[in-house]
Each structure stands twice: as structure tokens, then as C-alpha cells.
Amino acid sequence: MKTVERFLVLSILAILLVLTVGVPPGFAGETLDAVKSRGILRCGVSEGIAGFSERNNAGRWTGLDVDFCRAVAAAVIGDPERVEFVPLKASARFPALQAGKIDLLVRNTTWTLGREAGLKVQFPGILFFDGQGFMVPEKKGVRKIEELNGAMVCVEKGTTHVQNLADSFAFRNMQVKTLVLDSVREVTDAFYSGRCRACTSDASQLAAMRLRAPGGPRAFVILPERISKEPLGPIVRRGDDDWFTIVRWVLFALITAEENNLTQDNIVALMRDSRHPVLRRAAGLEGGFGKALGLREGWAVRAVQAAGNYGEMFDRNLGRSSALQLDRGPNRLWTRGGLMYAPPLR
The missing domain is CATH 3.40.190.10 (Periplasmic binding protein-like II)
Incomplete structure (x- = not known):
């Protein structure tokens, strides 16, 4: 092969390599960048389901889904109040997400194969096990x-x-x-x-x-x-792996906090205890996970400060401290006979 021909072949191969390997997906990081730039998380919720997402008498949104949105906002933006709640009918929720009208959908939505494969969305995890x-x-x-x-x-x-x-x-x-x-x-x-x-x-x-x-x-x-079976969870658009990972690990952080008895009230005080390994990683004192996620360190601590751990969220909105008085059932921690389980924060 002549030198010129060899050069052209190598150049074409290099271009193909960049196109197929070196370029991240088109949506990678797009949602995170938009939320940070806007300073607001747009969260799709129900029009009013007690315990999950509804306005109270003062007009403030409350519920398990609402608390999760605020936890994500705290982790990403640093302020749990920087959320725009977008009430949606069931039939309008996926079109709103797909059209980019919301950044995150948390609306009593069941994780199914048909939805994940057919609607091109992803479920980062399960927020509530139902039937x-x-x-x-x-x-x-x-x-x-x-x-x-x-x-x-x-x-x-x-x-x-x-x-x-x-x-x-x-x-x-x-x-x-x-x-x-x-x-x-x-x-x-x-x-x-x-x-x-x-x-x-x-x-x-x-x-x-x-x-x-x-x-x-x-x-x-x-x-x-x-x-x-109705495993209900948050939903994001497919193609933005960075955003998917953030939403998933905010949920896991809330579950991990309950596993380690870290609460909305004690987590700041416990931050002074540098010997607590989970707290050290959550606070960003080791591991560098905030940087890996594209967030400021301490993202997990901010999420728990905003909403409490998963058990606190459940009790406040659905359980013994709520009007619904629901038993936790499968929503108990795995250590207590339930299905709530988070991968290690390490």
C-alpha cells in the first residue's frame, strides 16, 4: 500500500474510532447542565394524591414523591426549595418527560418492560412497592x-x-x-x-x-x-446516563441513611465524627464521589437534610405519622424483612 493511501486509511479509521468510541451519548450530562444553569428542578408529579404529591391548605406541595424531588434538588442545586412542581395527568406524564417539559418524573408510576423499552425512558430505582x-x-x-x-x-x-x-x-x-x-x-x-x-x-x-x-x-x-406488582419509581429520559446515575444514587443515599441511623436531625452533628465511614463518604471527605457525579461534595448529606432518610419520608407521608397510616410492608429495609436495599456507598 502506498504511503498516501495508508495515511488516508489510517485517518478514516481514526475518525470512525472517535465517532463510535470517543464521543459520549448525545444527552450525556445534558439534563444536569440544564438544571444547574436554570437553578430549578422541574419535577412532574400527580395532580393530587394524598401521601405522594398534593398541595396542603397553605398551597405547599407535600408527599413522598415531593420529598424525593426536593432531595434531588438539594443534592444537585444545593437548595431543596428550588423545585418547580408540574402536576400531570397519568396520560400526560410520559409525553411531558419525552418533550423535555420536566427533568424528572415522580408520579406513582409503575416500572414495566413496556414502558422502559417502548417509551425510551429509564427507571433509576424503586421508591415505593405497591400492588x-x-x-x-x-x-x-x-x-x-x-x-x-x-x-x-x-x-x-x-x-x-x-x-x-x-x-x-x-x-x-x-x-x-x-x-x-x-x-x-x-x-x-x-x-x-x-x-x-x-x-x-x-x-x-x-x-x-x-x-x-x-x-x-x-x-x-x-x-x-x-x-x-406495582413497583413505583422516578423516571428519566433514556440517553442521559449522568442524570440517571444521579437520581439513582440520591435514592440509594436516602435508603443508606436509614440503614445507618442517619436522620434529618442528626446528620449534621454526626458530620463531626470523622470515624463514621458512610458519613465520611456522604460528606465528600473521602471517595470523591461528588466530583464523579458532577456535583458538589456533600450531595448525599444535603439530600438527607432536605427530606430525611427513607424511613422518615415514609412515616411522615404514608405511615404512622400520616393520615393514611399505611404499614410499611415490603417497603421496610431488607434488614427488617422488607425489600428496600441499597448498593454500598463506597
Whole structure:
């Protein structure tokens, strides 16, 4: 091969190598850069589900999903109040994320293969383990799903609940009529007005709906059976691995904090104890993980200061300190019989 030809071949190979290996994905770091530049995290949440994301009487957003958004903002921006909450219907949540109208979606959303593969999104982890159930009027005497054969059931559009409902009844050789409505509010209104014999959703959402039941919560019963697994978690656009990693490890940091008894109240005081290995890494005193993530050191400490550890978030919004009084069940730490488990912070 002549010298000129060899030079051209080598040049082409070098260019191809840069294009295929040396250039990071098109979205790498894009979301993080935008959030930092804007100084605001745009977080998609529900229009109002008690315990997860709703405005209180003072107009302030509260709930487990809301707390997680604030933890991410604290880790990334340094201020948990620098969040713009964008209320979304279930049917509008993925289009909003895909169109870049929000940076992060935390809206009672189930992690499924169809969503991750078909919608080109990613789930960094599981924030809440749930399951789909049914709620019925107590006076009707319905106590098991088989007694709903042929019934009209209210269900929200754009959720996994629609297909789960059809699959579950078909598996049982039962008939079901569905009233598919566009929002949680419409499902609630239709059910309480008597248009449906039952309504179906995540059990936690049914518990939230029951708080506002006419005649009080005791007038309605949530059946004990669950027809699906509903692992609910935050969602990001596919292609931005940097942002995916940040959101994932904020969640893991909150779980790790509970494992190590680090709380919203004690974490700053414990920072003085340089012998605490997890705290040293969380505070950025060793490991250099903040730099690796593209964040200021101490990102994990800021997240816990903003929202508390995972157990504190659960108790405050869903558990013993909340109106819902939900049992933690599978949302307990793995050391206490649950499924909440975080990889090592090292």
C-alpha cells in the first residue's frame, strides 16, 4: 500500500474510532447542565394524591414523591426549595418527560418492560412497592374479587391498571365492564356517585381516595387481594446516563441513611465524627464521589437534610405519622424483612 493511501486509511479509521468510541451519548450530562444553569428542578408529579404529591391548605406541595424531588434538588442545586412542581395527568406524564417539559418524573408510576423499552425512558430505582387492589362500598358486602363478576369498575386512563384489570378478570374467567376516566379526580367522583360498583388502582392510592370518602373512610373497604406488582419509581429520559446515575444514587443515599441511623436531625452533628465511614463518604471527605457525579461534595448529606432518610419520608407521608397510616410492608429495609436495599456507598 502506498504511503498516501495508508495515511488516508489510517485517518478514516481514526475518525470512525472517535465517532463510535470517543464521543459520549448525545444527552450525556445534558439534563444536569440544564438544571444547574436554570437553578430549578422541574419535577412532574400527580395532580393530587394524598401521601405522594398534593398541595396542603397553605398551597405547599407535600408527599413522598415531593420529598424525593426536593432531595434531588438539594443534592444537585444545593437548595431543596428550588423545585418547580408540574402536576400531570397519568396520560400526560410520559409525553411531558419525552418533550423535555420536566427533568424528572415522580408520579406513582409503575416500572414495566413496556414502558422502559417502548417509551425510551429509564427507571433509576424503586421508591415505593405497591400492588393493584379494589375499593368497594362497605354496605354492599363485597369481600373478594370473585363477587365483582360482571360489575362496572372505574379505572384511570393511561395507567397499568387498565390492562391488569382485563388480564385478572380474564384469568378468573370473569366478566368486567370498565369505565375508563381521564384523571384520579374523575375516577373518584364517578365511584362515589355510584356509577361503578368498584374502583381499582394502587392500594396506596385507594387509601388516599378513601380519606375523602363521603360518609368517612369506614364507609368503604379496600379488598385484601392484590392483582399485580406495582413497583413505583422516578423516571428519566433514556440517553442521559449522568442524570440517571444521579437520581439513582440520591435514592440509594436516602435508603443508606436509614440503614445507618442517619436522620434529618442528626446528620449534621454526626458530620463531626470523622470515624463514621458512610458519613465520611456522604460528606465528600473521602471517595470523591461528588466530583464523579458532577456535583458538589456533600450531595448525599444535603439530600438527607432536605427530606430525611427513607424511613422518615415514609412515616411522615404514608405511615404512622400520616393520615393514611399505611404499614410499611415490603417497603421496610431488607434488614427488617422488607425489600428496600441499597448498593454500598463506597
